[in-house]
Amino acid sequence: MTTRDQLTALEQAARKRIKDSHALDGDVGRLVHFYRGWVSSYNLDVGREGYCGPTVVAELASAMQTAYLANDRAAIPILDAACGTGLVGGQLKRLGFRLIDGFDLSEEMAEMARKTGVYRHVQGDVNLNGPLSGYSSATYDITVCCGVFTLGHVRPDALRELARITRPNGFIIASTRKSYADATSFEDEVQRLQDAGVLVTAQCLNDGKYIAEEGAHYWVFQVTGKANAPTEEQL
Secondary structure, eight states, rough: OHHHHHHHHHHHHHOOOOOHHHTTTOOOHHHHHHHHTTTTTTHHHHHHHOOOOHHHHHHHHHHHHHHSSSSSSGGGGGEEEOOOOOOHHHHHHHOOOOOOEEEEEEEEHHHHHTTTOOEEEOSSSTTTSSOOTTTTTEEEEEEEEEEESTSSOTTTTHHHHHHHHHHEEEEEEEEEEEEHHSSSHHHHHHHHHHHTEEEEEEEEEEEEEEETEEEEEEEEEEOOOOGGOOOOGOO
């Protein structure tokens, strides 16, 4: 039997691992090493902390599909970007999505996602801080990204690459921890992409529930045809 003191110690350890993950400065080697050591307890840790981000993101995807996309939800191709152990994918399957792909920087986390049986395909060793060279433009109707726009992980400019691989009139649904939104140029990047005609903000839920220690903003972006055009760097 687990005592209350033992539960408290486990909760404190979980919170420390979560906080430690925010101090990795987006360094690929450090992130890979950290998540290799965290993979076995990740789901339990975030569960203890009341992590509801995957449920919110999946339900926003469900709402966008119902309101704007084809009626056959099971035929909607959807990408879970930086899928981790597959928590978002599990929620998407619960809501009726079936063509779910995923990728993650950590091969160990990607392997956990594969084992859920939720995904059509999961790719490991994919760095969202660089070009997604293995993914063609305009591939997915919906791209979801939960828990990644977080301090120490992914830069705001990754949003441009997510827009490229999403089909015109499709959607990107992302969470940003409040601390990340406050400390980075994420909102400036959103404005830059809107000014360039790459995407429009369809909805933003400010200060929603996310995890015990902190809330998050939830963003729904609709992608335009310009998102799939080559950037100046690619010309």
